[in-house]
Structures are given as structure tokens and as C-alpha cells.
Amino acid sequence: MAEFREALRNYHVRTLRNFEYHRNDPSRIIAWCSDRKHGCEFYITASKIAHEATFSIKKMNLDHTCGASGENTKVTMKWVAKAVEDTVRSNPVAGVETILSYTKKIRVHVPKKLAYRAKRNVVDVVQGDHKTQYYRLRDYLQYVMDTNPGLDGCFIKLSTGQQILAATGRDGNNNIFPIAFGVVDKEETDSWTWFLTQLRTIIGSGNKFGTYTIISDMQKRWDMTAAPCSHVVVAMQKVKLHPEDFVHEFFKKPLYCETYKHIIYPVLGPDCWPHTMVDDISPPVFKEKKGKKQTARKKGQFEVLAKKDTSRIGIVTCSNCKKQGE
Incomplete structure (x- = not known):
């Protein structure tokens, strides 16, 4: 039943037409064109087969003789969210303009307010409720360790x-x-x-595991504290020593192979995770930040600021003296 209603809505949104239900109950559906009074002969009837869970189409005429219009279709928030779900899955940070661009491409009018609601809905579907996911972290960890012995x-x-x-x-x-x-x-x-x-x-x-070198704030420098520098290598060659003998084991093949010797096996979804008998991890207190959300990373104290793009800034012409730049 639900699949039939969804297919009926999809058909009319895609063809830029509209319909209305003459009858809509759990056992029988009759729908016809919203422009029926002006002569459009589209109709469809479907009903549930007795003693079965099957819903079957009985009669139909799918030819609309009315004009197409993208402004009066039965577009809902849930329909828009479902239509752009694949797009958001591939790009979770896609903005509402991406949704409006998609609906414009298929010539369907969607108010910006509805697009915002659809974006929030599809993000919840794609990414799930993160606060509730915290309670299953221990279950997930146990399942990962069961399927991947050796992981920590x-x-x-x-x-x-x-x-x-x-x-x-x-x-x-x-x-x-x-x-x-x-x-x-x-x-x-x-x-x-x-x-x-x-x-x-x-x-x-x-x-x-050797000396630790800690770097913060996305610095580009990396100190090799367990390998001889170029000057030492030259000196070693003079006295016929092998530089590799003075390199820490961390940079040699055996320890590298030891690091990646475990195979990470795929894990199934939450329905297959065990329910551990330990205390759940509670989500942190998330505070809603006031004002416009920050989209660009803040520059570090010693980072060089990028030059502003002035290629789109036009030259101002004075309306009195007609000279440019005044």
C-alpha cells in the first residue's frame, strides 16, 4: 500500500502533473487527475487481494491530457529528502542550494523553507542520530574485536x-x-x-617506542628524531660505517610489517552487534552555538593569511567628474 502511494506520487512529480484521491483507505485506492473537471481522463484504481498481502492495480488510464506544471505537484518534504538521499550520502556537507539545484533540474518548484526541512531530514537518515549512537559504542567495539582479533x-x-x-x-x-x-x-x-x-x-x-615528536596546528615540519641527519651520514661514510645500522628499529621493515600484519575484516550493521552488559557511554552535552555557523578554518597564529581575490572588484567611476577611482 505505502509503496503504491509512493510510486503514484513519484510518477506525477516526474511528469509535472497532479492528482487527487477519490477514495483512499487500507483496502482500496481510486485516484484521478486534479484537472478532471476540465476533461483530463487520467485515473487509476487498485485494491488489496483477498486473503493476501498483495496490492494490485485493477484499472488505469495513465495518459494525462492536461498541461504540465511544476508548481502544483504533490511534492512533500519527505519526497525531496528521498530524492536527494544519494547526493547527500556522497557529500554529507552539501548545502540547501544543492537540493534546489536538483529540483530545478527536474523542473519542480520547491520553496526554500521546504528544502531546508528536507536537508535536515535526509541528514538524519544518512548519518543517524549521533546522540543515540553513543549508547552503542561499546556494542560496536565488542563486535569489532570479535571479528578482528588483535585490534585495540x-x-x-x-x-x-x-x-x-x-x-x-x-x-x-x-x-x-x-x-x-x-x-x-x-x-x-x-x-x-x-x-x-x-x-x-x-x-x-x-x-x-622511541622519542616522541609532537606537532600541532597543522604545521608542515616533521622532525626525524631516530635517524642520522645528512651531515652524520657523510661522516659515517668517511669512517666506513653503515648509516642504516644507526637508524631506529621503528623505521625498518620488520617493525613495519608487524604494524600492519593484522587484517581488518568488515563488520555488519547495528542489528548484528552484541548487547554488552557494561555501562553505556553517555553522549557529551552538545551546546547550540549562536550566530552563523563557521565554515572556514581559523588561521593559526603563525600562518600567512591568503591574499584577497580582487579580480571581481570593479573600478568605481565618479558620477560628478567622470574620473575613475574617485
Whole structure:
């Protein structure tokens, strides 16, 4: 029944026509063109087959003789959300203009207010309710460890409007290696203190894995603290020493292979996760930030600001003296 109604709506939105129900109940549906009084002969009847769950079309005439119009179709918020779901899945940060561009392409008029509501709806469908997902983090972790023996943690896909603090390292091949992450309300001293305290608990103290070099604020510099520099290499060659003998084990093949020896097997959806008997992880208190949402990253203290694009700024001509630039 629901699938039939959805198909009927899709057909009319796609063909830029409208319809109305003459009868609409759980066992029988009769629909005809909204312009029936002006001679349009479109109609369709469908009913439920006795003693079955099947809904069957009995009679129909799908030819509309009325004119097409994209302003009076039965477009709803849910229809728009369903239509753009694939687009939002591929680009979760797509704005409302993307939705309006799609509906304009199929010549369907959608008010901007309805497009905003559809965007919120489809984001909830695609990304889920992040607050409720916190309660299943331990279930997910247990399932990951059951299917991937040897792993010590898990990662989540999250986009809540808050911020994720992450710690990553470099492996022996100079590739990014994820270590830990944390979700905080905003990037501030207290949040970083908490995160770094937890990070120390994970990696431990001392230099078991070599000397740590900590870099923050997206700096481009990376210090190699466990390998001889170019000057030392030249000196070693003079005395017939092998530089690779003085490189930390971290940068050698055996430890690299040890790092990636585990195969990460795929996991199934939430319906297959076990229900652990430990306390759930409660979601943090998310605060709605006032004002316009920030879309650009704030520059660091020592970052060079990009030059403003003045290519679209025209030259002003004075209306009195007719000279430019005054």
C-alpha cells in the first residue's frame, strides 16, 4: 500500500502533473487527475487481494491530457529528502542550494523553507542520530574485536557540529597512522588537557617506542628524531660505517610489517552487534552555538593569511567628474 502511494506520487512529480484521491483507505485506492473537471481522463484504481498481502492495480488510464506544471505537484518534504538521499550520502556537507539545484533540474518548484526541512531530514537518515549512537559504542567495539582479533580500538563516523581532536603518528614508511580521537564541544585548553591526558594513558610514559615528536596546528615540519641527519651520514661514510645500522628499529621493515600484519575484516550493521552488559557511554552535552555557523578554518597564529581575490572588484567611476577611482 505505502509503496503504491509512493510510486503514484513519484510518477506525477516526474511528469509535472497532479492528482487527487477519490477514495483512499487500507483496502482500496481510486485516484484521478486534479484537472478532471476540465476533461483530463487520467485515473487509476487498485485494491488489496483477498486473503493476501498483495496490492494490485485493477484499472488505469495513465495518459494525462492536461498541461504540465511544476508548481502544483504533490511534492512533500519527505519526497525531496528521498530524492536527494544519494547526493547527500556522497557529500554529507552539501548545502540547501544543492537540493534546489536538483529540483530545478527536474523542473519542480520547491520553496526554500521546504528544502531546508528536507536537508535536515535526509541528514538524519544518512548519518543517524549521533546522540543515540553513543549508547552503542561499546556494542560496536565488542563486535569489532570479535571479528578482528588483535585490534585495540575502533573508529566512528561522526558529524555533529562539535569538534574531533585526533592524534596521528607516522609509520616507518612516513604514512599517517591513526592513534586516538576524542569528541569535544569546542577546541579549548580544558578539552586539549583532557585529550592529552587520555593519550598518555594509551601510549604510556618513557620511550619504549622511541622519542616522541609532537606537532600541532597543522604545521608542515616533521622532525626525524631516530635517524642520522645528512651531515652524520657523510661522516659515517668517511669512517666506513653503515648509516642504516644507526637508524631506529621503528623505521625498518620488520617493525613495519608487524604494524600492519593484522587484517581488518568488515563488520555488519547495528542489528548484528552484541548487547554488552557494561555501562553505556553517555553522549557529551552538545551546546547550540549562536550566530552563523563557521565554515572556514581559523588561521593559526603563525600562518600567512591568503591574499584577497580582487579580480571581481570593479573600478568605481565618479558620477560628478567622470574620473575613475574617485
